[in-house]
Structures are given as C-alpha cells and as structure tokens.
Amino acid sequence: MPEEKKPYYLDKTASLRDVFGAAEVRVEADRVIADGRAYPVVDDVIILLQPERWPEGLKERVTATVSGAAAAGGAFAGDIQFTFGQEWQKYPEILPGHEDEFKLYFDLVDTGKLAQARVCDLGCGIGRWSYFLKDKARELVLLDFSEAIFVARRNLAGANNCLFFMGDIKELPFRANFADLVFSLGVLHHLPTDALDEVRALAKYSKKLLIFLYYSLDNRPYIWRAILAGVTLVRSALSAIKSEWARSVLTGAITWLVYLPLIGAGMFMQLFKLGKYVPLYDFYHDKTVKRIKQDVYDRFFTRIEHRYSRKEIAGLKDTFREVTISEQLPYWHFICGN
DSSP: OOOOOOOGGGGOHHHHHHHHTOSOEEEOSSEEEETTEEEEEETTEEEOSOGGGOOHHHHTTOOSOOOOSOOOOSOOOHHHHHHHHHHHHHSOOOOHHHHHHHHHHTTTSOGGGOTTOEEEEETOTTTTTGGGTTTTSSEEEEEESSTHHHHHHHHTTTOSSEEEEEOOTTSOOOOTTOOSEEEEESOGGGSSSOHHHHHHHHTTTOSEEEEEOOBOSTTSOHHHHHHHHHHHHHHHHHTTOOOHHHHHHHHHHHIIIIIHHHHHHHHHHHTTTOGGGSTTHHHHTTOOHHHHHHHHHHHHSOSOOOOBOHHHHHGGGGTOSEEEEOSSSSSSEEEEEO
8 A cells, every 4th residue: 555645844834834924834635724724735835825816727626625815805917827827837847048047137146145044936937946046045935826836846846945835926924024035036027016016015025135027128229119119019919819829829930030030130240249239139149949939928928017127126225225236137137135
C-alpha cells in the first residue's frame, strides 16, 4: 500500500503563522486554517481568492470548504486573470535567457544579503524570477491571481523553502511587514487602478520594494511614442480575442512580421552604433524566438497597460524615504525603501 503523501505545509506552520500574523494555523490534507479562516489547498497552492474570482480550471478542482478571505470587493479584471493564466500555461518553461533578465531586474539588490530574508514575489507568473532566488533567500512567498501559480509550483518543485498562494495583490490577508523584500515585476501596470498608488499600498507589507513598471518611452525619440499610440489601438482590438488558436496564430505573425524584422534592422544599424534608435532592438536582440513570442502574447492580448515616466516614479518620494531608479534596461525598474 503506497505511503500517504504528507501535506506540503505540515512543517511550515510557523512560517504560515508569521505570514498571516495568526495565533494558530492548522494544516489539513486539503486546506489551511488560520485563526479559524479556512483556505483550500490545491496542488500545494493556498487559495486566498473568494470563489467568485476563481478561474474556471480551479472551480473544477476544489473540494475544501471556503471560509477564509473577506467578501470580494473593488476592481478586479477577470480578462487579465484569464490572459495571464493562458499565457503562462502556454509558455511554462524557465528559459536560459531568464537568468540574464533576472540579473538586469535585480541590479539594485544585493542578493548575497538575502540568506536570512523572506522574499515575496507578487504576480509571480511561472516563478521565473523566484527560481533564481530559491538558493539565495531563506524563504520565498509566491503569489499570483491566475492559474500560472500552479506552473510556478511545478517549476520550483525542488525547493522546499517556498509558500504558494493564489490571491489578489490588492486584498492580501498578510500581516504588516511580513517580508524583508517584496518584488513585483511587470505586474502592477496591468491592474485596473493606478500602479503608483498600488506601489504605495504595498509599503504596508515590506520596508523594501523592487518594482518594474512599463515606461512611457520618456527617454526615447518622439516617433517612438507615436508608434506606441498605434500599437495601443491594435492591442485594444486583439485583446478581445479569446480563441487560443487565433492568439497563437497572431503571436507567430507579429513575431515574424514585426518583431524579428525590427530586431534585424537594429542589428544592421548597430554596425554604425545606432541600434538603440530602432524600436525593440535594445531589449530583444539577444532573445530567442520562443522568448520573444511570450512577450508578444503578453503585450498584445492584455487589455490593460499603464505606462509611467521616470519623473512620475520619482514622485513616490511622497511615501518612501528612498526611491532609486535604475538607469539600465528594463525601463523603469526601481527600489523603494523606508
């Protein structure tokens, strides 16, 4: 008779008590109970969302009683949840190039000092950034509001220092300052609210935040902003498409007919040290086709996309003692600290 698998969180009750700020946490086979509030557990993922916000795939799998999160309220974009769930199930692999991108995003963080830190990845997707922190941080908290969180669980299957949650960034049942570092890369600008206000709200959970928000091309020539306006119109139309077949075909077409030709033109212009003036070249010239396709899917099928200037981000000094904005790609990623 096969040995019954022990619940993943059985030896993590102390961590869960601390994250929730709970006096008591009980772990059962299919749920975690924190101070009387029951949260279902599916494939080692603790479900914080109320049932009305569960993605369709999850509704078929949950059998545990729900009595945890407060009633859902506020802005919630179900189509964004759907798109990212589909995206990360379509592109689930941790790619070799992701490590190079990780180093770009974390240029402002001394990862060598995270050995005793709890680090939280908000909007983790497939866990591609946490993957490169799993051996650097004492503990990782990964959260996403889509089914991508189950992909993240698989990608970090070999790490035992991770806590996985499906939840809404805007409605977290976690205690104040539960993490030593919170990072959210490429997430907040897809919310149906002002991303800078969301950064301010996250100050509750950690004294240090690492954030990446799409830039408003404020350090680029005017023609780039004109092109972006046209791209935004196209994206607005394409994001309404829900057929996965159509999305796949369009992703391939945009990759091969738009992205790769522009990158090629940038490579030619770089012979004259002018590659930076060609859209897409800077960030994508060393990326694989698979990696580019993932970004195309992300950019053209996500309805909400806010962009921010360096000056607007610097305005976060009204909340944080320190705001440090990296001058390097990707624009703009920055550290906020109190």
